[in-house]
Amino acid sequence: MRTLKHTILALLALVVLTIASPLAAARDVVTLKDGRRVEGDIIREIDGNIWMIVYIGEIKKQEFFAAGSIDRVVRDATPDEGDMDEAEKPARAPSGNIPKGEVITLEGMVGIEYSARHLESLIPQIEKDIGEGGILVLKINSGGGALLEIQPLSDVIEFKLKPKFETVGWIESAISAAAMNSITLERLYFMPQGNFGACTGWYGNLTAVKGRQFEEAKEMMRKIVARGGYDYKIMEAMQGNPEAEVPLSATIDPQTGEVTWYTSEDDGEILVNPGTEVLTFNAVQAEQLRFSQGTARTLDELAHKMGYEEVDWVGDWQRDLVFPVGPAERENRRWREFIDQNHQGLQIAVAKYRLYLSTAQSTQGRARAMMVGKARKFLRQIKRYFKESPNSFLFTLNLPPDQFKYWYEDQQQLLRDLMKP
Amino acid sequence: MVQTVKVLSGWLRAALVAVLLAAFPMAMTGPVLFAGPVWASFEPAEDEQALDQIILRNGKVIEGRILHESADEVEMEVIVGTLRASTTYPKADILKIIRAGNTPEADESAGPRSDTDNERADDADEGDDTPMLSASTDAPSVYLIKLEGKFGRDISPTPVRQAVEAARKAQPDFLIVYLNNDWSTLGGELPSDVQGNFDLFMVAEKIIPIFMNEIDLTFEKQPTLVFWVRNAMGGAAFLPFVADEIYMHPEGRIGGIGTLEQLFEGTGDEVVRQKQRSLRLGMAQGVAIAGGYDYRLITAMARKSYVACYDNRGNIYERMPENPGEIVLTDDGEGDNADTMQQLITGEGDDVLTITPEVGLKLGVSRGTAADLDELLDHLGILRNHVMLKGRSTEIVENWKKSVTRAERKIPRLWREYNEVQVGGTPREQRQALGRQISILQEIQGLYRKYGEAFNPFSEGVPQMNQIDMMIEQLKIQIMLLNT
Structure with a gap:
């Protein structure tokens, strides 16, 4: 019993x-x-x-x-x-070999040049360059972009990059959507000029995202922030709130260095963000408040802060860059240039398409046929540009990419109708 | 005859030395290497003890024999090795005359430093053909870039980049940037944008990497980057923070970027305005941090609501003074604390921070105050021994200003011409007129692409660039329709 x-x-x-x-x-x-x-x-x-x-x-x-x-x-x-x-015995983990590392830059508009689909497409090349377990530095310099791209980017980082590589962020400037996806990374290092935050959603003439969309964005960020292991209160102060003030203060435990965050101005010993403002960290604040793992001006400094004495950075050093350009980054830069031109091309094609369409609508006979022909030419161009960069459609026509098919069919029908006798 | 041979021999040797040096580019420090100092080191003067010396205000020391001295000038037989040449120096340029065998005598006749002296010192960049005869071969070299005029127009990325590139070729030890942006509007009235200049950070943001990154990455020899600030107001206020060392003119000011709280006032929702302000402030603070300066200075310069004080050791506290010796840096600008318009203009208010020479020194921003280039070189410890490098930087900046002015005038004129083109008559005449219009619009586009960073050419009814694209397309359509 x-x-x-x-x-x-x-x-x-x-x-x-x-x-x-x-x-x-x-x-x-x-x-x-x-x-x-x-x-x-x-x-x-x-x-x-x-x-x-x-x-x-x-x-x-x-x-x-x-x-x-x-x-x-x-x-x-x-x-x-x-x-x-x-x-207390040392682990067997360190192999003694110099690890390989590569810098991949994430720049431009989130959703256009800074895209989840493209980042994912680079993985096989990165793997060839540095091998599984290599050091992947995502150097971020972006003023933000599309809200809809944040989740896909976070997913690529969380499920495709982090399991394969030792992935860290090196922040030159991560504003808005750029901050909101890169916070997926547990380890963020800042460049001295680095800044991170200002994540308020807006559209049009500085109109804030409100209501359901705002709450959805908050919910999305709660989950993404947890992936990176940060306290959501930080992101909350970076997002702001159109209906209420979002102050932030913090206390640093002198013994452990652990930071406790408060959504108030007075509870923490350090006032991080007055309620009337939206939070953007600079490199000093980020390091002081343990948001960043450290500040590094050069790649050597970064390696050192990451705990490495030496890293074999793949690629060729260029005169105007602070890091070598490896094969994956070379492809990344080439693609970004292409997509930038593609985006501009789409804008021009849309404007010209509309011009020829309206001219066709105001002419008759042979002249109309000629204008419709020109309009069709630009419509086909639009389709090609869309295929390469679907999100450009959102920024150019203010329509979500999944609507393109219907928009395109409508335009084709419009042109056919114009040609009817 | 013997004398002639000796002089010729000296020339040949000097020329040979120059050629040999040219074969070793590492030993070359700039265009003046073929001048005096190098020769002097290989071909000592006949009797150095017996030579008179003239020390010029720009730091050069010239050796030779004084032949004649008047109230206004000194004529000297300059001796470099075996070379001799008679040269006259205005006394206004002379700091000291040291006669052979005598102790140095202060040149009283040269008088106190004046604005004229300063201008002359400033003009060093224009190229003083006088060889730097007595500077040692390893004398630090100095290159001066003068940035003057309207920020965002005369001081804009293209000319700054070109000026720095010109400096790179000279490989100076000290790259001095004299910054004096024009802060007044025409007629010297209050700048209309006293309250909204922070947004010119977006212009500064394009210039800052030239100093912050491009020098690091492209200069073979890293110079000490010195900003000498006469006026850094508005967007220009962010530039000095990229410097290794900042010195200020006695009338120098850094500021004019408040108040951030008013940026976008009246547009959209408050939380989005705060976002816009926050990201700008974060970026600007980053410039100060990267330059090794306290980012709170930027906050104090930008935010009216920011309250801070400092003590006599330059420590900044984010509160009003509480202890003896603490001084208000910025108050909250509310009620009685609000600055007057006069204070806003003069930069003496404390709603937002304007860094003056005195405050700059106390806060450790400025290393010293220099009224002219000599004083600055003195602060740098190189007044007596330096080589002033000749370069094209000043010319580049000046040419840019002229070109921008021309383009600014030409675009409205072209726009008028465009509107005056009569499209009528026969189809052939119409096609010609339309073609002429297309050509004018393309010329406007060309000017904008070249100089558009410096001015707004669309202010006099000229359409925006993307509109011009469409106008050209429309004109092409008209030509097509004429052909049908």
């Missing part, structure tokens, strides 16, 4: 422990060279590189740690590592 009671109690305790904390069941601890300590379940190891399920509150996410960035690993699940002395 006593044995049964003990067994039941033991089982209950096990159940309670399991429910209380997923970490308690299998607490592997990875300590990184940059000082971070991450707890979770190691699910895969290749050549010292570690894939791990990390728990943040109720959110479970997969993270990747390159061998070169790991200081030590302690596995609770392994009996001979339960011993504290053993735990």
Whole structure:
């Protein structure tokens, strides 16, 4: 009877422990060279590189740690590592090889030049350049763009890049939508001139996104911010609110360095953002408040801040760039130039199409036929431009890309009607 | 005859040295290398102890024998190695005369430094053909770029980039940028945009990388970048923060970018206006941080609501003064604290910060105050031993101003011509007229593409660029219709 009671109690305790904390069941601890300590379940190891399920509150996410960035690993699940002395032993993770790294720039308008589809298309080349587990630096310099591109970009970063590479952000300027997707990255480093924030949604003549759309944007950002492991209160102050003030203050624990955030001006020791303002971090504030992992002017400084003595950065150094251009980045730059021209081309094609269409509508006979012919030519151009850059359609005609098919059919019909006798 | 041979021999040797140096580009520090200092180092003067010296205000030291001295000028036989030439120097240019065997004598006749002196010093960039005879071979070289005129017009990305590129070729040790932007409107009245200049950051943003990144990345030898500020108001206020060292003219000012709170006032929703202000402030603060300056200075310069004070060690506190010795940097600008219009114009108010030489020194922004180039070089510790490099920078900036002025006048004239073209008569005449109109519009486009960064050519009823594209297309349609 006593044995049964003990067994039941033991089982209950096990159940309670399991429910209380997923970490308690299998607490592997990875300590990184940059000082971070991450707890979770190691699910895969290749050549010292570690894939791990990390728990943040109720959110479970997969993270990747390159061998070169790991200081030590302690596995609770392994009996001979339960011993504290053993735990202090250096992990076997660091392979001693110099890790490879590549810089990929994310610039231009989010949704046009800075696009999820394109970023994803670069992955095979990045993998060829630096291998799985290599260091991928996303250097961000963008004033923002389309709200609809934030989620796809975050998804590519979270599910395609982070599991494959040691992915960090290097912030030159991440404003609005650029900040809202790059916050998916746990590790953000700033350039000295770096800035990050001002995420208020707007359209037209500085009109704020309100109501349901605003609430949807907030909800989306709650989830994206959790992917990066940040406190949503930060993003809330960056988004602002058309109906209410969103102040932000913080207190830094002097012992642990942990930052506690408050949506108020007075509860924290540091007033980060007065309620009447919208938050944008600069490099000093971001580092002071542990939002960034550090500030790096050069790639060497960045590697050092990441905990590496040396990184083999792939690519050729250019006179006017602070990083070498590797094969994937070369393709990235070529594409961006093309898509920029494509976007401009679409705008011109739309304007000319409308001009020939209206002229056709006001002429008759042979002249009309000629104008319709010209209009058709520009309509075909529009279709080609759309195929390369669907989001350009949104910025040019203010219609979502999924509406293009219908718009195009309507225009074709309009031209056919004009040619009817 | 013997004398002739000796002089010839000296020339030959000097020429040979010059040629040899040219074969080793690493040893070349700039266009003046073939002048005095190099020769002097290889061909010492006959009797250095017996030579008189003239120290000019621009730091050059000239050795030779004084032949004649009047109230206004000094005539000297300049001796460099075996070379001799008689040269006359105005006393206004002379700082000191040191006679052979005598102790240095201050040149009283030269008098105190004046505006004239300053201008002359400024003109050093224009090229003083006098060889820098006594500067040592390793004397630091100095290149001066003068940025004067309207910010965003005369001081705009294209000429600044070209001027810096010209400086790159000279490979100076010190790149001095004299900044004096025109802050007044015509007639010297109150600038209409006293309250809204922060948005000119968008112009500064295009110039800043030239100093902040391009020098780092493209100069083979990294110069010390020095900003010497006479006037950095409005968008120009952001530029000095890229410098390694800032010095101010006694009348210098950095500011005029308040008040950010009024940017976009009356347009759209408040939260979006705040977004726009926040991102601009974040970007501008980044410039200060990258330059090694306290970003709160930018906040104080931009936001009227920002309250700060500083102590005698230059520490900034984000509150009103509470302790003895603390001074208000900026108050809240409300009620009795509000600056008067006069204070706004003179930059003496404290609703937003305008950095004056005194405040600049206390806050550690300015390293010193210099009324003229000599004083600046003195602060830099190179007055007595430097080489002033000749360059095209000033010419580049001046040519840009002239070209912009011409384009500014020409576009409205072209627009009038366009409207005066009579389209009528036979189809052939109509086609010719339409063709003429297309040609005029294309000329306007060409001018805009070249100089559009510097001015708004559309202010006199001239259509916007994208409208001109469509107008050209419409004219082409008219020609097509004539052909049908």
